[in-house]
Amino acid sequence: NAGVTQTPKFQVLKTGQSMTLQCAQDMNHEYMSWYRQDPGMGLRLIHYSVGAGITDQGEVPNGYNVSRSTTEDFPLRLLSAAPSQTSVYFCASRLLGQGATGELFFGEGSRLTVL
Amino acid sequence: GNSVTQMEGPVTLSEEAFLTINCTYTATGYPSLFWYVQYPGEGLQLLLKATKADDKGSNKGFEATYRKETTSFHLEKGSVQVSDSAVYFCALSSPSGTYKYIFGTGTRLKVLA
Numbered sequence: 761n762a763g764v765t766q767t768p769k770f771q772v773l774k775t776g777q778s779m780t781l782q783c784a785q786d787m788n789h790e791y792m793s794w795y796r797q798d799p800g801m802g803l804r805l806i807h808y809s810v811g812a813g814i815t816d817q818g819e820v821p822n823g824y825n826v827s828r829s830t831t832e833d834f835p836l837r838l839l840s841a842a843p844s845q846t847s848v849y850f851c852a853s854r855l856l857g858q859g860a861t862g863e864l865f866f867g868e869g870s871r872l873t874v875l
Numbered sequence: 876g877n878s879v880t881q882m883e884g885p886v887t888l889s890e891e892a893f894l895t896i897n898c899t900y901t902a903t904g905y906p907s908l909f910w911y912v913q914y915p916g917e918g919l920q921l922l923l924k925a926t927k928a929d930d931k932g933s934n935k936g937f938e939a940t941y942r943k944e945t946t947s948f949h950l951e952k953g954s955v956q957v958s959d960s961a962v963y964f965c966a967l968s969s970p971s972g973t974y975k976y977i978f979g980t981g982t983r984l985k986v987l988a
Contacts, residue, residue, distance in 0.1 A: 764918070791974055791975075794974075795978075800980055801980060802879075802964065802978040802979055802980040802981050803919075803964065803978040804978075805975060805976065808974060808975070810974060818975065819975075850917075850919070851919055852918075856974075860925065861924070862907050862909070862910075862926070863921045863924065864909075864911075864919070864921070864976060866918030866919045866920065867918050868916075868917055868918045869917075869918055875884055
């Protein structure tokens with residue numbers, strides 16, 4: 761009963777370092793997305809994908825890269841980490857098409873600190 | 876553009892008190908509306924939803940009615956429990972097919988025994 765799995769759960773980076781947050785889902789969801797959660801700002805969409813090979817930008821895409829080579833995986837890459845990217849990151853997925861309820865399924869989050 | 880505004884917290888209630896968390900939205904067309912709940916150390920999970928005007932979503936004693944005339948989707952529960960302590964997020968999904976969800980800033984609820 762895995763659902764949406766994110767790794768790592770915690771990470772500390774130095775400014776300028778790069779890293780990848782991993783997200784995998786086993787529900788055969790076409791749609792996957794990344795959000796960041798900051799105090800007083802709720803969740804803001806970074807990037808999303810509606811299928812393998814298809815990605816698009818959300819509200820706050822700068823400094824982040826994504827790719828979608830398989831239905832299951834949607835990694836988020838930080839190319840050169842900045843302190844402003846200190847946040848909690850959530851991956852979420854959902855079914856599309858007929859019968860879909862619109863419900864987003866979330867991972868448990870990845871807490872990133874950039875020093 | 877689309878937006879969601881929900882009341883700021885934290886909200887502190889005694890057990891068995893009545894809960895209302897206000898949520899209003901701005902959107903073109905007819906969005907779907909959601910309430911998500913986030914328990915400490917966990918991701919968000921769907922609490923309830925409504926997809927059209929006058930729909931009432933309900934789950935675990937919580938209710939919310941999609942009011943198009945007031946562009947609101949207030950969350951209510953008649954008698955809260957300590958286990959309801961969490962952060963509650965109101966959200967909408969754009970009806971335009973762009974698959975973008977807009978979340979409110981979240982309201983922290985603390986229920987005291």
